[in-house]
Amino acid sequence: MKFNAPRGTNDILPPDSLKWQYIEQKTHQLFSNYNYQEIRTPIFEYTELFQRGIGEVTDIVEKEMYTFTDKGDRSITLRPEGTASVMRSFMENKIYGQAQPTKFYYLGPMFRYERPQSGRFRQFHQLGVEALGSNDPALDAEIISLGLRLLQDFGLNDLTLHLNSVGCSECRPAYVEKLKNYLLAHRAELCENCQQRIERNPLRVLDCKNEACQEVIAEAPKITENLCSDCADHFSDVKKYLELVEIDYFVNPLLVRGLDYYTNTAFEIKDNALGAQDTVFGGGRYNGLAEEIGGRSLPGIGFALGIERLLLSLEAKDIELPIPAGVDLYITVIGEKAKRKAFKLLDQLRNNGFRTEIDYLGRSVGSQMKSADRMQAEFTIILGEDELNKDSATIRNMKTGTEIEIKLSNLLTEMKQLVDKEDL
RNA sequence: GUGGAUGUAGCUCAGUUGGCUAGAGCGCGGGAUUGUGGCUCCCGAGGCCGUGGGUUCAAGCCCCAUCAUCCACCCCA
Numbered sequence: 240m241k242f243n244a245p246r247g248t249n250d251i252l253p254p255d256s257l258k259w260q261y262i263e264q265k266t267h268q269l270f271s272n273y274n275y276q277e278i279r280t281p282i283f284e285y286t287e288l289f290q291r292g293i294g295e296v297t298d299i300v301e302k303e304m305y306t307f308t309d310k311g312d313r314s315i316t317l318r319p320e321g322t323a324s325v326m327r328s329f330m331e332n333k334i335y336g337q338a339q340p341t342k343f344y345y346l347g348p349m350f351r352y353e354r355p356q357s358g359r360f361r362q363f364h365q366l367g368v369e370a371l372g373s374n375d376p377a378l379d380a381e382i383i384s385l386g387l388r389l390l391q392d393f394g395l396n397d398l399t400l401h402l403n404s405v406g407c408s409e410c411r412p413a414y415v416e417k418l419k420n421y422l423l424a425h426r427a428e429l430c431e432n433c434q435q436r437i438e439r440n441p442l443r444v445l446d447c448k449n450e451a452c453q454e455v456i457a458e459a460p461k462i463t464e465n466l467c468s469d470c471a472d473h474f475s476d477v478k479k480y481l482e483l484v485e486i487d488y489f490v491n492p493l494l495v496r497g498l499d500y501y502t503n504t505a506f507e508i509k510d511n512a513l514g515a516q517d518t519v520f521g522g523g524r525y526n527g528l529a530e531e532i533g534g535r536s537l538p539g540i541g542f543a544l545g546i547e548r549l550l551l552s553l554e555a556k557d558i559e560l561p562i563p564a565g566v567d568l569y570i571t572v573i574g575e576k577a578k579r580k581a582f583k584l585l586d587q588l589r590n591n592g593f594r595t596e597i598d599y600l601g602r603s604v605g606s607q608m609k610s611a612d613r614m615q616a617e618f619t620i621i622l623g624e625d626e627l628n629k630d631s632a633t634i635r636n637m638k639t640g641t642e643i644e645i646k647l648s649n650l651l652t653e654m655k656q657l658v659d660k661e662d663l
Numbered sequence: 664g665u666g667g668a669u670g671u672a673g674c675u676c677a678g679u680u681g682g683c684u685a686g687a688g689c690g691c692g693g694g695a696u697u698g699u700g701g702c703u704c705c706c707g708a709g710g711c712c713g714u715g716g717g718u719u720c721a722a723g724c725c726c727c728a729u730c731a732u733c734c735a736c737c738c739c740a
Contacts, residue, residue, distance in 0.1 A: 243731065246731080299739080302737095302738095320739095320740085349740075353737095353738080354735095354737095356733075356736095357733080357734065359738095359739075359740080432737080448736095514734085514735090515734085515735065515736085516738095518740060519740075521740070543740060544740070545740030549740095571699075571700095573698055574698095600692095602693095603693075603694090604698050604699055605693090605694090605696080605698090605700075607699085608699050608701095609699095609700050610700085611700065612700035612701060613700085616700095619699080621699070624698085633698095633699090635699070635700090637700070640699095640700090642699090
């Protein structure tokens, strides 16, 4: 084998591609109900957008970006996430001039240079939503509910929603300081990694998996108890709205999101059947992002859902998506003369909405029937010398094995009656 | 970037202490059924044993390197 797909990339082949189509189609449908509209931004942007938008000290920017210089000597980066681009587009196209809030969704590939493992790839796919221009806690609840509803539509309903508030520029710095002091006091008890994190990013210590660290963390000051009154009110309103629509949540004060721009609400949906990469989707509010990349202040909230992880989650629970299998009709041909007739018939049947297939390898009748069987054809239309002489075709019901002979002139109308087609 | 495991037919995998033309099941093609799928039986096609070097009379097997895949760490979708 001469070539491989680049590391961390995957070909999406049938029948998997049908699952993807199903997911995409459901997404368009549901998001439309919530009145979110699709936005399609470029797959690459100027590197600086992500540096500013995601944050210089995040792992994504520090070591995971696919960055290159183009022929015009510009630094370009394949998008590692969707939010920064959406915000850029919102500002660039002056969408703030329209009635707010603006509710966008997107769907497509993202790129991060990482070692692949279960549920993690270099090219992966996210679908996400962004609601810009409102700080209403009801909108936070809508976003969360939308994500959960989508998962429910795919048959996933026993996942855990982790919810937290990470405060704002008013209250978070004071909390971080408080946390840092606490951690410094317990420095010796922490793992090596966390000792370094105290200075660099103390919030990170909170989700360390090390047992010793967990013990220290259990007694650490909690962000939820250190919110300013605005943030505390916002958080409690989000919870009330979630309760109104009967969404169960688990307040997890240790939930900190990896990207710098988050404020207030933070959430993740985890599936513990997935192994290490168990976050199916995550998101939160990012009231600080707009100023970071473009100027005017603008509240926003959104989530991103990993499609590969969604598929893993479905697989872990043995959920089969209702993807159409096989064909309606298979035309079995005997002889060259019949083949010509059959080819014309094939065209007519397809034009009339029947999924129809024919043999292109000149195989025996037995093999053609076998193919029909493999393709789960409902009926096989058999055309041979006998039928041609009578201007008719033999129709075989592949489930029952019964056969009838009908005139070619009546074939289309007869087949319409025979085939149970919902979309015809 | 670090660590561990694994690379043999399209797929899942056997292959003994190194020893003849490298095997099975499934799948694929043909036939038994001169024009009929599923069950059964027979036959067949299909392998640079991941790649490159080394040891040896002899390497799928041992050694080194390399690439890839999987899993985990870091972090995240």
